[in-house]
Amino acid sequence: MTLRTANPPLAVAFMLTATAFIAGTMVMAKSLGTDALGPPLHPLQISHGRFLFAFLAIASAAVVIRPKIAQPHLGLHIGRTLFGWGGVTLMFAAVSFIPLSDATAISFLNPVFGMLLAIPLLGERVGRWRWFAAFMALLGALILLRPGPESFQLAGLLALGAAVTMGMELIFIKKLANREAAFQILLINNAIGLCIATLAVLPVWSMPTPAQWGALAGLGLLMATAQACFVNAMARADASFVTPFSYVTLIFATLYDLLIFDVWPDGISIIGAITILSGASLLAWRERRIHA
Template sequence: MRPQNPPVAVAFMLTATAFIAATMLFAKSLGTETLGPPLHPLQISHGRFLFAFLTIATMAAVLRPRISRPHFGLHIGRTLFGWGGVTLMFAAVAYIPLSDATAISFLNPVFGMLLAIPLLGERVGPWRWFAAFTALLGALVLLRPGPDSFQLAGLLALGAAVVMGMELIFIKKLANREGPFQILLVNNTIGLVIATVAVLPVWVMPTPAQWAALAGLGMLMAAAQACFVNAMARADASFITPFSYITLVFASLYDLLIFDVVPDAVSISGAAIILGGASLLAWRERRAKAAS
């Protein structure tokens, strides 16, 4: 076990947030006409897993980590939901601002908490229910429920948060069973198989610029996962997880610089409400862990 080093953990997490927001930027560029004819979300997620696998497999060949027998049932479940969530998110960012999609994605721990009640038998107290309600209220604000402003694509991001919340159930079951690097390697290997089968009906030849963006997306995702694992290894999850919300700052900055999109008052309000609920949930998790 690595020694605790909170400053280094924060540096790793902030780097991960910058990389994750950049993957969303690449996905938006690939899903619109920025780099050529828009690619199908299934093809974008295939590129994400292909190049992430190549990156992690190269690291494995160099580092030669010890691999124990993986629990393939849990890995397949985790990867299937992870692939589904990523694909839905890539579909969403083609139509709504990166900041809105990123903010809605922060609901996945909320849905993970709700799903853990029937699937893991966890008990949820009033503060956690209040945090979940607050975050969901923020999502409702971002969806702009009105005949002239409703964001249908926002439902794709909401669906992604639900599916990735289910992924968290499998991640909890995998925790402490296997090493972080092994989990990344197995996850991206299975993900590549699933994504390859799914993309066959819609695959088209990307342009050179799109190939470069797909490679950048996959490699940045692998780098983000590595930074995230290193951050979690150097500090308590309850301390380091709230720093992941900085992803929203990077997403808004990239959207402004590349697509000239400025978050409006509704986007800022909805994001603030979601972050408030998510932060309250993280605080309660920390208090509960300290008391146990």
């Protein structure tokens, strides 16, 4: 992969564009998982559409770019893709039942779980500031889950499970990032993900309506574009600088929920989201200090 000249402003622009598209995929998933466009589709079918159309988009780009595939580590790719597919499927299930802003906020726990899992799996050491950041983020998730016999959101556990699963995916991404080019990782990830998603969807597949086919295609294309923007952002600035801008996804998710589904965040959602973002931001700040 050709190294690009550092360009922080352009990196921020790419990351903000990625956040808008990622929030857009949540909108598509919510539309497909409810009766907005026809009979609700199973989360496994929604994630299949995500991988199908994302792979078609990335494979088309590969035909033009003609990247050199250099000795991929299939074991790491399969592990990364299994957890990525599982995480996105759980997230698509969650957004069918809870506000986009709540599900998005809970998803920001994945770097926290990635940090915690890196202790036993990568042998990383965690200091008190990182533990404090993790505690704040987990407290925010507890607030969003609304524990109590009358208010507990079981669907929130789906989003929490997605965050844990995607945290495990981060472990594999860390191992792959220093071995292979970013485009190669994206291409192989989506190819393997399509195979896994196709096998998983067979028992529950049903014929989508024309509107649902359009939403599935939009979901995959938005995800592929978001991934491309994310990769370009990472190529033009340090990860510790640009990653915190990904939290703008929450703003887009809240805005889309309001404009499209007329869902307003309540006080608990706002408090929980702020708590999670504070913990995640503290973690990002600490990572930047460590690697400065």
